[in-house]
Ligand SMILES: *[C@@H]1O[C@H](CO)[C@@H](O)[C@H](O)[C@H]1NC(C)=O
Ligand SMILES: *[C@@H]1O[C@H](CO)[C@@H](O)[C@H](O)[C@H]1NC(C)=O
C-alpha cells in the first residue's frame with residue numbers, strides 16, 4: 001500500500017486515484033527540476049534587504065539555487081540512478097522532477113533551537129521519475145548532507161511512509 005504521507009503524493013495531488021495509483025501526466029514540456037514552494041528567487045535577502053539578527057539560523061530555509069544544483073549534479077554522477085538531464089529526456093528516461101529541503105528531524109531541530117545542540121545538517125528530498133524501465137515508477141530519495149562532500153549519501157526516502165521502498169507505479173508514461 002502506498003502511504004498518503006509520501007510527499008510526492010502532495011505534489012501530484014488530485015491526479016492520483018487510489019487505490020490504483022495512476023499518474024496521467026506528471027511531466028509537462030519544459031518542466032525543470034525545481035524547488036517546491038518557491039515561486040520566485042525573492043527569498044535571497046543577502047544583499048538588499050534590511051538585516052535583522054535572528055538568534056538562530058533559519059533551519060527551514062528553502063534550498064538555495066547552489067544547494068539544489070549541488071544535489072542535482074551529485075545525483076547525476078551516480079551511475080546506478082542512470083539519470084538523464086530533463087532538457088534531454090523523453091518519457092522513457094530517468095529524471096529528477098523536484099528537489100526540495102528535507103526538514104530536519106524534530107529532535108535535532110529542538111536541540112538546536114531550545115538547547116545547545118549543533119545546527120542540524122542540511123538534507124534534500126529529490127523526487128525521481130524512473131522511466132527507463134519496464135515498469136516506470138516515481139520515488140523520493142534522501143540526499144545529503146549538503147553541501148555535497150565525499151561523505152554525502154543518497155537513499156530512498158522511507159521513514160515518512162509505511163511502504164518498504166515508497167515507489168509509486170506510473171502506468172501511462174507515454175499516455176499524453
Ligand atoms: C539508462 O537509461 C537509458 C534511457 O535513458 C536506457 O536506455 C538504459 O537502458 C538505462 N540503463 C540501465 C542500465 O538501466
Ligand atoms: C531523521 O530520522 C529518521 C528516522 O529516525 C532517520 O532515518 C533519518 O536519517 C533522520 N534524518 C536526518 C537528516 O537526520
Ligand SMILES: *[C@@H]1O[C@H](CO)[C@@H](O)[C@H](O)[C@H]1NC(C)=O
Pocket residue numbers: 149150
Ligand atoms: C573526494 O574523493 C575524491 C576521489 O576519491 C578525492 O580526489 C577528493 O580529494 C575527495 N575530496 C574530499 C573533500 O575528501
